[in-house]
Amino acid sequence: MSMFNWLFKRDDSATRDxxxxxxxxxxxxxxxxxxASRYEARLAPAVGKTIDHVRELVAALPAPRDATPGxxxxxxxxxxxxxxPDDIARVIGESRDVCDWFGDHIAADHAFAILGAxxxxxxxxxxxLEGGTMRSDVARTAIxxxxxxxxxxxxxxxxxxGDLVQRIVEQFALEAMSRVAQTEARRDALQEHRALLAARMQMLGRRGAGMSSLIASADLAGDATRLQRDVEENEAALAALGSPADSIETQLQTILDVLDEPVRMISVTERTLCLNHMNLLMDTRCDEPHADIAIHLARLPTQPPQTRAVEIVRIARRDVPAGGARFAEAERMVL
Structure with missing residues (x-):
């Protein structure tokens, strides 16, 4: 790279749609x-890095599967x-996203959605059968x-x-603001503790005031030393949280900290399950009829953190219950 290219080189992350x-x-x-000063320019490189990581995870998800009772x-x-099969129709009918989307897109025959579980x-x-003997108490893992x-x-x-990538980045921002809220809650708790320590310090001072020092506890000096140590620890903890006046910079920096660790914040792992017709986990070398099911487990940056099995599904309009699952349930109750 020439010197002029280096001088005029700009990070193109800020220009990406x-x-x-x-x-x-x-x-x-x-x-x-x-x-915050220059917030877009400061956030753009970290946002671009996070988007690139998340896009790789989303692109690795398999092609859509038709989620149809048939x-x-x-x-x-x-x-x-x-x-x-009715369970598929029930989950479709219970999805407000699915029902509302088809309601807003009258001409659409299909929709694509994320199925999470x-x-x-x-x-x-x-x-x-175990060891040539039929037993009724064989331990198995049901999925x-x-x-x-x-x-x-x-x-x-x-x-x-594309929307999923954007939503995950948005979730990172929510996680950052959750951390900011936790910091503010800790600051409030420390300030309340500081007020309590100040009150205790005043009480301790009164115990040694005037002639009361002649009958005060012999451990008065020890109490004062321990109290002073508590005050210093409290002040140090408050100082570590920064000034409330810097809250805007704190929010920006917290967002940057979260965006700087996308690999730790979210991951998708593939796991293959060997299942029989009863959803019992089998040995891959077994002779019993089974199917190998590859599922994708996404660890999500939520509060608290969750791991969900996710996949993309295609839903047909004809499989959406009329009025949604609530209408179908009400109809069954009447009948």
Whole structure:
């Protein structure tokens, strides 16, 4: 690189559309950051780095799967996650995102969404052949997927993946503001403790005032020493939190700190499960009929942190219950 190229080289992250969109989401979460000096220029490189990492994770997710009750019997993935075909219709109907999206897009026949679920492993006792003998108390691991939700609908796979990247960056900003709130809560607690220490110091001073020092406890000096140490520790802890007047810079720096560690904040790991028709975890070398199910577990930067099994699904309008699941449930109750 020539000297002139080096002199005039600029970080192009600030000119990227995806970075500008992410900055807009960040300042929506933390509006005071707008008041920080050169906040866009300072945030843009970190935002670009985070987007690049998150985009790689999102791009690695498999192609969309048709989440339709009609495919349940032939699709081992759907059978693993949904107990029955009706379970698929129920989850679709319970998704306000799905129902609202189809309501707003009258001409659309399909929508793409994220299916998230919590992987649950339970120890159960089942009847099985073990050592040539049929036993009824063989310990096995049963796999289940609880709290299934379909969210973030879009008209195409690409649009959904792009929105997912932006939402994850937005979640990073939420995590940063959660840290700021925790810091402020700690500051309030320390200030209350400081007021309590000051009151105790006054009381201790009165105990040694005038002639009362003749009958005061012999350990008065020791009490004063311990109290003074507590006061100094309190002041040091408050000083470490910084000045309240620097709150805007603190917010910006906290966001930068979170964006600077995207690999630690979010990850997606693939796990292959060998399952039989009862969703029991099997040995891959077993002779019993089974299917290998590859699931993607995303560790999300939420409070508290969560790990969810995620995949992209395609939903057909014809599979959305009329009026959503609530209408169907009310109809069953009437009948």
């Amino acid at each position: 995806d970075v500008r969109q992410a900055l807009a989401r960040i300042v929506t979460v933390a509006p005071q950051v707008r008041l 495919a349940w019997s032939d699709d081992p993935y759907l059978r693993a996650k949904f107990a029955t 919590t992987l649950v492993e339970r120890q159960v006792l089942v009847a099985a 289940g997927f609880d709290d299934k939700r379909m969210r973030f609908c879009h008209e195409s796979d690409d649009a959904l993946r």
